[in-house]
Amino acid sequence: MTGHEGSSPQLAQVQEASLAQRRRVAEVRARQHVGAAGWAQNAALNAIIQAGREGLAATDALRDVLHLTSAQLRDLPLSDEPGRQEHIGALQRILDSGEAQVSAAQTLDALVTEALDEVTRLPVSDVSAAQLDALRRRVRQQVDTLDLILQAARAQTTTLEQLGELQRVSEAFHGQVAGLQILSASEEAQVLGEAGEQLVHRLGNLEDSPQQLSALTRIGEAVAEQLADTGDAPAAQADALEDLARHMDGKATELREA
Numbered sequence: 001m002t003g004h005e006g007s008s009p010q011l012a013q014v015q016e017a018s019l020a021q022r023r024r025v026a027e028v029r030a031r032q033h034v035g036a037a038g039w040a041q042n043a044a045l046n047a048i049i050q051a052g053r054e055g056l057a058a059t060d061a062l063r064d065v066l067h068l069t070s071a072q073l074r075d076l077p078l079s080d081e082p083g084r085q086e087h088i089g090a091l092q093r094i095l096d097s098g099e100a101q102v103s104a105a106q107t108l109d110a111l112v113t114e115a116l117d118e119v120t121r122l123p124v125s126d127v128s129a130a131q132l133d134a135l136r137r138r139v140r141q142q143v144d145t146l147d148l149i150l151q152a153a154r155a156q157t158t159t160l161e162q163l164g165e166l167q168r169v170s171e172a173f174h175g176q177v178a179g180l181q182i183l184s185a186s187e188e189a190q191v192l193g194e195a196g197e198q199l200v201h202r203l204g205n206l207e208d209s210p211q212q213l214s215a216l217t218r219i220g221e222a223v224a225e226q227l228a229d230t231g232d233a234p235a236a237q238a239d240a241l242e243d244l245a246r247h248m249d250g251k252a253t254e255l256r257e258a
Contacts, residue, residue: 016059019109023052026116045119046187051135052112053180058142059105061173065146065153066098068165072158090156094149101145108138146173220248 027049073091076084115131150170157163196219203215224244227237 016106019106019113020056023109023113023116026113026120027052030116030119043188045116046184048112048115048119048135050180050184051139052109052116054177055105055108055112055139055142057173057176057180058139058146059102059109060176061169062098062102062105062146062149064169064172065149065166066095066102068162068169069094069098069153069156072156072162087156090152094152094156097145097152098149101142101149105142108135108142111135111138143177 030045030048069091073088073095076088112135115135150166154163154166157166200216200219203209203212203219206212224241227240230237232240
């Protein structure tokens with residue numbers, strides 16, 4: 001019927017799996033390279049990784065939409081009823097624009113992988129803000145395009161079952177992205193915690209600095225105050241404060257007995 005039927009879904013899946021694996025390897029290498037460089041560098045790296053993961057989620061959703069549209073086009077009855085050719089043309093345009101977007105997504109994934117490789121070669125602070133912004137814009141454009149294709153596909157559905165499937169794809173995609181954002185917040189909390197530990201160790205290792213004790217005390221006070229804003233249950237916050245106090249008491253006893 002069209003040139004799309006000659007393509008191999010299996011080959012496309014293999015190519016996508018290969019690209020995804022290459023990007024995952026790039027993520028691991030970039031994280032290893034950044035190591036303990038600090039919160040700002042890790043935040044920049046996480047922004048690149050987040051862009052790549054959201055892009056992959058959008059691409060998966062696009063493929064589902066294309067699959068549903070292809071099935072609808074294939075199952076259309078042979079008839080000369082008015083408007084049939086317009087309907088076929090609309091479905092074909094959805095397929096064309098969707099497949100073009102999948103190709104663009106592959107290019108985007110290559111850009112993300114290239115950015116991760118660049119992180120491995122350079123300090124993350126040297127990766128330009130313009131490059132990060134360009135990646136974010138490309139991902140946002142990809143998500144917006146997915147929404148437009150979904151709207152067009154909904155307008156061309158002929159059964160409630162098809163409409164329900166499209167709605168399921170849309171909800172699954174947005175759920176995936178929300179899950180990524182939750183994961184990203186969790187990752188950022190871990191990065192901040194590690195950066196805080198590094199900061200405290202660095203302060204403790206400074207030689208002959210009259211500000212050491214004052215700075216460390218301020219950090220401890222800030223930690224105690226911030227516990228109330230964590231969103232955890234008050235009982236859990238109280239337990240954490242008591243554990244911290246016991247640890248501090250133990251350290252004070254060690255110093256007095258030394």
